Amino acid sequence: MTELRQRTAREPDAPPEDKELESESKADGETASDSESRTDLAAPPAPVDNTPEVLNRALSNLSSRWKNWWVRGILTLAMITFFFIIIYLGPMVLMMIVMCVQIKCFHEIITIGYNVYHSYDLPWFRTLSWYFLLCVNYFFYGETVTDYFFTLVQREEPLRILSKYHRFISFTLYLTGFCMFVLSLVKKHYRLQFYMFGWTHVTLLIVVTQSHLVIHNLFEGMIWFIVPISCVICNDIMAYMFGFFFGRTPLIKLSPKKTWEGFIGGFFATVVFGLLLSYVMSGYRCFVCPVEYNNDTNSFTVDCEPSDLFRLQEYNIPGVIQSLVGWKTIRMYPFQIHSIALSTFASLIGPFGGFFASGFKRAFKIKDFANTIPGHGGIMDRFDCQYLMATFVNVYIASFIRGPNPSKLIQQFLTLRPDQQLHIFNTLRSHLMDKGILTAAAENE
Amino acid sequence: ETDIDDRYGDLDSRADSDVPEIPPSSDRTPEILQKALSGLSSRWKNWWIRGILTLTMISLFFLTIYMGSFMLMLLVLGIQVKCFHEIITIGYRVYHSYELPWFRTLSWYFLLCVNYFFYGETVADYFATFVQREEQLQFLIRYHRFISFALYLAGFCMFVLSLVKKHYRLQFYMFAWTHVTLLITVTQSHLVIQNLFEGMIWFLVPISSVICNDITAYLFGFFFGRTPLIKLSPKKTWEGFIGGFFSTVVFGFIAAYVLSKYQYFVCPVEYRSDVNSFVTECEPADLFQLHSYSLPSFLKVVLRRETVSLYPFQIHSIALSTFASLIGPFGGFFASGFKRAFKIKDFADTIPGHGGIMDRFDCQYLMATFVHVYITSFIRGPNPSKVLQQLLVLQPEQQLSIYRTLKTHLTEKGILQPVLNV
Numbered sequence: 001m002t003e004l005r006q007r008t009a010r011e012p013d014a015p016p017e018d019k020e021l022e023s024e025s026k027a028d029g030e031t032a033s034d035s036e037s038r039t040d041l042a043a044p045p046a047p048v049d050n051t052p053e054v055l056n057r058a059l060s061n062l063s064s065r066w067k068n069w070w071v072r073g074i075l076t077l078a079m080i081t082f083f084f085i086i087i088y089l090g091p092m093v094l095m096m097i098v099m100c101v102q103i104k105c106f107h108e109i110i111t112i113g114y115n116v117y118h119s120y121d122l123p124w125f126r127t128l129s130w131y132f133l134l135c136v137n138y139f140f141y142g143e144t145v146t147d148y149f150f151t152l153v154q155r156e157e158p159l160r161i162l163s164k165y166h167r168f169i170s171f172t173l174y175l176t177g178f179c180m181f182v183l184s185l186v187k188k189h190y191r192l193q194f195y196m197f198g199w200t201h202v203t204l205l206i207v208v209t210q211s212h213l214v215i216h217n218l219f220e221g222m223i224w225f226i227v228p229i230s231c232v233i234c235n236d237i238m239a240y241m242f243g244f245f246f247g248r249t250p251l252i253k254l255s256p257k258k259t260w261e262g263f264i265g266g267f268f269a270t271v272v273f274g275l276l277l278s279y280v281m282s283g284y285r286c287f288v289c290p291v292e293y294n295n296d297t298n299s300f301t302v303d304c305e306p307s308d309l310f311r312l313q314e315y316n317i318p319g320v321i322q323s324l325v326g327w328k329t330i331r332m333y334p335f336q337i338h339s340i341a342l343s344t345f346a347s348l349i350g351p352f353g354g355f356f357a358s359g360f361k362r363a364f365k366i367k368d369f370a371n372t373i374p375g376h377g378g379i380m381d382r383f384d385c386q387y388l389m390a391t392f393v394n395v396y397i398a399s400f401i402r403g404p405n406p407s408k409l410i411q412q413f414l415t416l417r418p419d420q421q422l423h424i425f426n427t428l429r430s431h432l433m434d435k436g437i438l439t440a441a442a443e444n445e
Numbered sequence: 446e447t448d449i450d451d452r453y454g455d456l457d458s459r460a461d462s463d464v465p466e467i468p469p470s471s472d473r474t475p476e477i478l479q480k481a482l483s484g485l486s487s488r489w490k491n492w493w494i495r496g497i498l499t500l501t502m503i504s505l506f507f508l509t510i511y512m513g514s515f516m517l518m519l520l521v522l523g524i525q526v527k528c529f530h531e532i533i534t535i536g537y538r539v540y541h542s543y544e545l546p547w548f549r550t551l552s553w554y555f556l557l558c559v560n561y562f563f564y565g566e567t568v569a570d571y572f573a574t575f576v577q578r579e580e581q582l583q584f585l586i587r588y589h590r591f592i593s594f595a596l597y598l599a600g601f602c603m604f605v606l607s608l609v610k611k612h613y614r615l616q617f618y619m620f621a622w623t624h625v626t627l628l629i630t631v632t633q634s635h636l637v638i639q640n641l642f643e644g645m646i647w648f649l650v651p652i653s654s655v656i657c658n659d660i661t662a663y664l665f666g667f668f669f670g671r672t673p674l675i676k677l678s679p680k681k682t683w684e685g686f687i688g689g690f691f692s693t694v695v696f697g698f699i700a701a702y703v704l705s706k707y708q709y710f711v712c713p714v715e716y717r718s719d720v721n722s723f724v725t726e727c728e729p730a731d732l733f734q735l736h737s738y739s740l741p742s743f744l745k746v747v748l749r750r751e752t753v754s755l756y757p758f759q760i761h762s763i764a765l766s767t768f769a770s771l772i773g774p775f776g777g778f779f780a781s782g783f784k785r786a787f788k789i790k791d792f793a794d795t796i797p798g799h800g801g802i803m804d805r806f807d808c809q810y811l812m813a814t815f816v817h818v819y820i821t822s823f824i825r826g827p828n829p830s831k832v833l834q835q836l837l838v839l840q841p842e843q844q845l846s847i848y849r850t851l852k853t854h855l856t857e858k859g860i861l862q863p864v865l866n867v
Contacts, residue, residue, distance in 0.1 A: 164822075165822050167822055168819070168823075171815070175772060178775065179772070181779075182677070182782065185677060185782045187676065190782055191787065193786070199621070201625055202624055202625060205628070254605070254608055349598060349602070355605045355608075356601075359605065359608045359613055359617065364617075391594065395590050395594045399588050400591075409835055409836060409839075409847065410850060412832050416832070421851075421860060424832060424833050424851075425848075425855060427833055428844065428851070432844060432848060438848070
C-alpha cells in the first residue's frame with residue numbers, strides 16, 4: 001500500500017520527465033481505444049539517479065551529453081570486466097550468475113506488469129508469480145542435474161527418489177499453484193488476475209527457458225557460452241559505432257536510432273570478431289571441453305581430449321581468395337566455420353530481439369525496463385538481443401554438432417524390458433553389419 | 446474498496462464498451478428437433494436438447510473409437526484446431542483486433558509451426574521404419590528441430606516487422622494471447638495423442654472418467670444439491686462434487702475391467718510397414734493380466750471371499766478417476782473465471798445447448814498432462830523405438846562400443862545366448 005501512495009506522490013513530479021514521452025504519444029495520434037491508456041498507465045517514476053557519487057564528482061564539469069556518454073562507457077567496461085572475472089571463476093559461478101540474471105529479468109518484467117495493471121493490491125498474486133518461477137526452475141534444474149550429476153544422484157537415496165519421480169513432483173507443485181490461482185479469483189478482479197496469470201506465464205516462457213538453454217550450452221563447453229554472448233555484445237557495440245560515424249539511412253521505424261550502415265558494418269565486424277575469438281579460445285582446454293562433474297574431487301572439471309572440432313586442420317582456399325592472400329591453404333579450427341554461422345545469426349536475427357523489446361517498451365510507454373544499471377537501464381535492456389541467441393545455439397548444437405549422449409542411451413537401454421533389449425540389440429547388429437562396421441568374423445570371436 | 450473499483454473501472458471503462466454485447470445466441474438447433482419439441486415449455490426443451498446432443502456426442506465418440514487410432518488422431522487434431530479458433534476469436538473481440546494487419550495469418554502460422562514441431566517429434570518416434578525408407582523424410586527428421594526453429598523464427602520476425610505505430614499494445618496482447626493459447630491447447634492435444642499411442646485404454650478411461658464426473662456431479666447436484674461449492678460457479682454443490690467423486694471411481698473401476706480384456710484397447714499402437722497401417726496386436730503387458738489379490742479382512746467379511754481377481758490397471762484407474770473428480774473441476778473453474786473475466790456466456794455457439802467445443806473440453810485440460818506424467822513416472826520406461834533411433838544416429842565408433850557393452854550385458858543376464866562356434 002505504501003508503494004501506491006509513493007507512486008501517487010511522485011506523479012506531480014513526473015510531468016517534466018514525461019515531456020519526451022508525451023510528445024511521442026501525441027505524435028502517435030492515439031485512437032479512441034488507446035486514449036485512456038495515458039490515464040491508465042502511471043507516469044513512469046522519475047528516473048532514479050543510480051550513478052555513484054564518485055563518478056558524479058569526477059564528471060561534474062562536463063556537459064550533460066558527454067557525461068552520459070562517459071557514464072555509459074565506464075559502466076560498459078565495468079560489465080565486461082565483471083564478465084571476464086566470472087569466466088575465470090569457473091562454471092559453477094557462471095551458472096549462479098545466469099540464475100541471478102534470470103531472476104532479476106523476471107522481476108523486472110513482472111514489475112512492469114504490476115505497474116500496467118495497478119495490481120499491487122491483488123491478493124496472492126506476487127506470491128503466486130514467484131511460486132511459479134520456483135516450480136519451473138525446479139523442473140528445469142531437475143532435468144539437467146539428473147543428466148549431468150548421474151552418479152552423484154544415484155548414490156544418495158533421497159536424491160534418487162526425487163530424480164525418479166521428478167516429473168510427477170514438478171507437475172504436482174505446478175498444479176498446486178494452479179489450484180491456488182483458481183481459488184484466489186476475486187469477484188471484481190477476474191480480468192486483472194487472468195492478465196497477470198498470462199503475463200507471468202509468457203515471462204516464464206521467455207526468461208526461464210532461455211536461461212536454461214544457456215546453461216545447457218555452457219555444459220557443452222564454455223566456448224559455446226562465451227562466443228555467442230560475445231558476438232551479440234560485439235554486434236551491439238559495433239553497430240552503435242558504425243551508426244555513430246557513418247549512419248545515414250534509418251533501418252526500421254521501431255528504433256529510429258538504428259541505421260542500415262550500422263547494421264551492415266556491425267555484421268561484418270562481428271563475423272571477423274567471431275573468427276578471431278574462436279581461434280584464440282579453441283586453443284585452451286578449459287574452454288573447449290564439456291563440463292563434467294568429477295565424483296572423486298566433488299567439483300567441476302574441464303579436462304578432456306579436445307574433439308575433432310577443436311583441432312587445427314588444413315583447408316584449401318578457394319581460387320578467388322588465393323590470389324588476394326597469396327596462400328594456398330590455411331590452418332583453421334573447424335569450429336571457426338561454425339562461428340561464422342553463430343555470428344551471422346547474432347548480427348542478422350539477434351537485433352529482432354532488440355526490436356521486439358523496443359516495441360514492448362513503446363507499447364507500454366516505458367523508457368527502460370528498470371533503473372538497475374546507470375546509463376543503461378535494467379538488466380533486460382542489456383539482454384534483450386540475447387533472447388533468441390541461446391535457443392539458436394542450443395538448436396544448432398543439437399542438430400549439427402553433437403548426437404545423443406551415449407552413456408545416457410545405455411542407461412535408458414538398461415531400463416527396458418528384456419525382449420525390447422533383445423530387439424534393439426539385433427537391429428543394431430544388422431545395421432552395423434550392413435554398414436560393414438562389424439564383420440561376421442569379428443563377431444564370432 | 447472504492448479505490449480499487451475506480452482503478453479497475455478505469456481499466457474496464459474501455460473494456461466494457463470494448464467487449465461487445467453478448468450476441469444473442471444463434472439458435473442452431475436443427476429444424477427437426479424444434480418441431481418435435483415445440484409443445485414443451487422452454488426449460489424442458491433446453492433439457493431435452495442438451496440430453497439429445499449429449500447422446501449424439503457420445504455416439505460419435507464410440508464410432509470414432511471403432512474406426513481406429515488414426516481416425517482418433519484426426520479427431521483430436523480437429524478439436525484442437527477448433528478450440529484454438531474459439532479462444533483466438535474471443536481475443537479478437539476483446540481487443541477489436543480484426544483490422545490489425547497480418548494478425549490472423551500470424552496466429553494460424555504459429556499454430557502450424559507448433560503442430561509441425563510436435564507431430565515431427567511423435568512421428569519420428571513411432572514411424573521409424575517408414576521414415577528410414579524415404580530419403581527426404583530422413584533429412585526432415587534429422588534436422589527437425591532446426592527446421593521447426595527456423596519456421597518459428599520467421600513468424601517472430603514477421604511479427605516484429607508488422608508492428609504498426611498506433612497498435613503496439615494491441616499487437617503485443619494478441620501475440621501473448623496466441624502463445625498462451627498454444628501452450629494450453631496444442632501441448633495438451635499432443636499429450637493426448639502420446640497417451641493414445643501407449644494404448645487406447647490410456648485415452649479412453651481418463652476422458653470417460655472426466656465426462657462421467659461431469660454428468661454424475663450434475664445429476665447428484667440436481668437431486669441432492671444444497672451447499673454451494675465455490676463462488677465462481679454458483680451451480681456447483683458439495684453434494685454433487687462428492688457424489689460425482691464416488692460414482693466416477695466406481696465407473697472407472699468397471700470401465701477399466703471391461704476394456705482390459707481386449708487387445709484392441711490395451712496394446713500400444715504400432716505402425717506396421719508391411720500392411721501400411723496401424724496395428725494393435727501384442728502380448729498384453731503385466732498390467733493387463735488378471736492377478737489374484739487377497740482382500741483386507743473387513744472386506745473379506747462383507748464380500749465373503751478370500752481373494753479377488755483384478756487387473757492391476759484397475760488400481761491405476763482409481764488414481765486416474767480421483768484426479769478426474771478432484772482436480773479436473775479446477776480446469777472447469779478456470780474456464781468459468783475466464784468467461785466471467787471477459788463477460789462471455791459460452792466460448793462459442795458450435796454445439797446447440799452446450800456452447801463451444803472448449804466448453805466441453807475445459808475439464809480435460811489437466812487430465813491429459815496428468816495421465817502423461819503418470820505414465821512416464823509410474824508405468825513405462827523410455828520408448829524403445831526412440832532409443833533405437835538415437836543409436837542409429839551416433840558415430841560408428843560409438844555404435845561399436847555401445848554394441849560391445851550391450852552384448853556383454855545381455856550375455857551376462859542370459860538374455861542372449863552365446864554363439865557356439867561349430
